[in-house]
Amino acid sequence: MRYSLARDNRKGKAMARVKELRVNRARIGVDAEEGETLLRVLREQVDVTGVKYGCGEGQCGACTVLIDGAPVRSCLTRVEAAIEKEITTIEGLERDGRLHPLQQSFLDAQALQCGYCTPGMILAGVGLLNQNPRPTRDEILRAMEGNICRCGTYPRILAAIENVAGESTEQDR
Ligand code: FES
Ligand code: FES
16 A cells, blocks of 8 residues: 555544655655655655755755656655655666766766765756756756755766766666
């Protein structure tokens, strides 16, 4: 059962609970109250800690995940909005022991320092490439402008994305 009604004794009313999510190509059992953030459920119940808490207000992009291939802020996404949708976190980008081309490109371009923003940056980039495989520099800058890097690695992040723009990233579609 993916969604059920349970009695909340504190409030004396029925509360819907989310019982299952699809994360990184697996069905994962959870027990989350409607209205909890997807960020919290992913980190605390699914144990995918590559999803980072930054601002909690949709302003930094550290919590970015893909839902059905499109980037979303998991800190602003209610868990019930992700039921029966495919959620991809940084842990799910690797396939058969091979990094996603954009993950490899970030390494090759040394596009990280502390790495805190990196999962969100890469997922935002993959989301862009899913929708637009050959983005221009302006399109990359627009797509990434909501992702903040406190270490200031923006030029290398841009280079990492430009280096794979136009190449096949088929594995994530
Ligand atoms: S933690 Fe979600 S946008 Fe900052
Ligand atoms: S690498 Fe440190 S916040 Fe981006």
